[in-house]
Amino acid sequence: MDFFEQFMLEELESLYANDNLETYEYQDIYERFTHLDHLEEVKPYLYAMRFLGKGTKAEPDNVLHELESMELSPDSQIKGLYLDIKLVMKKGNSDDIEKLEKCVESGYSEKYLKAASYLCSESESEVDDDDDEYEEDDGDFSDDNEKVRFKSMTFEGCGYSGYRFTSGDIDYLNAKVFIEPIKKACTLSVRSQIYDGDEPFSKVFSNEYQLKPGDTWFRTTGWGNKNFYAYKNKTYQWRVEFDGKDVYSQNFYFYDGKIKKSGVTVKDVKLFASKASGALEADRDRYSTTFEGEDLEYVYFKLFVEEPGEETVIQIFLKIVRMEDDSVFYDKYILHRLDAKTYACWNGVGFNKKGKWDKGLYKYSLRVGSGNTHEGTFTVY
Structure with a gap:
């Protein structure tokens, strides 16, 4: 494989x-x-x-x-x-x-x-x-034991955040765990650990968090080493356990090497629509700047680049603004690995279901590394 x-x-x-x-x-x-x-x-x-x-x-x-x-x-x-x-x-x-x-x-x-x-x-x-068995002891239950509800998990370290990283740019990685807003102060006991497949990769981190009303996230202890390159070119899984009961997990990915800060030269940018689960091959050459909102899931940005000549990891900075109300729809970077002979790559943003896009004119600005910014617009009708 x-x-x-x-x-x-x-x-x-x-x-x-x-x-x-x-x-x-x-x-x-x-x-x-x-x-x-x-x-x-x-x-x-x-x-x-x-x-x-x-x-x-x-x-x-x-x-x-x-x-x-x-x-x-x-x-x-x-x-x-x-x-x-x-x-x-x-x-x-x-x-x-x-x-x-x-x-x-x-x-x-x-x-x-x-x-x-x-x-x-x-x-x-x-x-x-x-x-x-639990129902027999139901009388011991009190509101003090209100359950903390997990929402999602992302990762951050050395100024980077998301789910994909390069081993040469991260010394210690932390998990940022998002939860439903806390209604009243409580203590949450958390055990967390990183896995490489089915095998533990890190030690177990045990922490207690004093959560206040309105809190929506907490950060775990980090794992890595001060010399970087603790993580290899593979997929890892971070698991967290709440109060010794419920276990939640999230995968994250590491590439070898470091991000090429200068990026690669972008020759052209084309847009197409396809599935949230991935760009279907039949859609990848159907370029457009107008999309029907009722059928739209993801808008993909296809970059035509100069072949890097070696395996390279780049940052693609993408910002999308809805012009009608000047609201920011998306403003993040995407980590992407290119092979030596890659001449085109694509990434998409949107929703997992059709019909969720607000209709109107959108403006995007896209930059790879420290290269030139490419700007354009598209319409959802």
């Missing part, structure tokens, strides 16, 4: 993990998975989506038959999926349950079948039992 394939797989896995996806979103994810169907890591997703009818026609019997006819490695992900499907369809036995448990020990999870997984039905039974 090359770097681009790894990046695409991680993005699709993250999208697929979301709950309450629309039909068209599943269709888009399934189509994009088919472009990576030569990867072993992708095959369980394709079989699972065919089994569930997510993004494609439901074929549960065909999927089970195909998996039964394959030579599956013991304890592999696809073996786990086969056993999971077999048990969900009530065609398995106690021996299959034991085999699935071994697959789980080897890393299989409900991420493919999601809530339909046999593993979820098992855990739901356990939760029900726990709930019954």
Whole structure:
């Protein structure tokens, strides 16, 4: 798997993990998975989506038959999926349950079948039992134990923020955790840790935060080293645990090397519309500066650049202002990795669902590194 394939797989896995996806979103994810169907890591997703009818026609019997006819490695992900499907369809036995448990020990999870997984039905039974026990002690509950509700997580260090960083520019990285506004003062105990795959990467950070009414975020202890390059060219996951109960996580990415501050020369900038989940190949050459709001999710900015001649990481600074009320729609930088022969790249902004853009004229200004600023307008009607 090359770097681009790894990046695409991680993005699709993250999208697929979301709950309450629309039909068209599943269709888009399934189509994009088919472009990576030569990867072993992708095959369980394709079989699972065919089994569930997510993004494609439901074929549960065909999927089970195909998996039964394959030579599956013991304890592999696809073996786990086969056993999971077999048990969900009530065609398995106690021996299959034991085999699935071994697959789980080897890393299989409900991420493919999601809530339909046999593993979820098992855990739901356990939760029900726990709930019954808790209800007996319900009289001890008080408003002082009001739950702090997690919203999202981003990362920052050395003046950079977001989800993508370069190892040579970050010494220590912190997680900034956003929460629902606090209604009354409380103490929150937080344990957090960084993972490299399934293995712990950092030590465990334990902190107590005195939250005041109106507080909406807190910052964790940082991790790294004073000489930089603590992180490698890969995906990490930061996990936080609230009061020893609820665990939340967010992936972040590191590239090797340092950002090229001067950037690269931008020859031209074109705009096109496509899906929030990623730019479809069919859309990438349909350039326009006018977009129908009812069908619009993301506006993508396609940069035609001089080939850098070597692997390069650049910062793309993008600001978008809605001219009708002079409100700032977007004002951030995007970290982007270019191969030696990259001549074009694109990034998009917008909404995960159609019809959320305000109609009107928008002005954008775009700059790569310390290079020249490119300006233009587009209309949402």
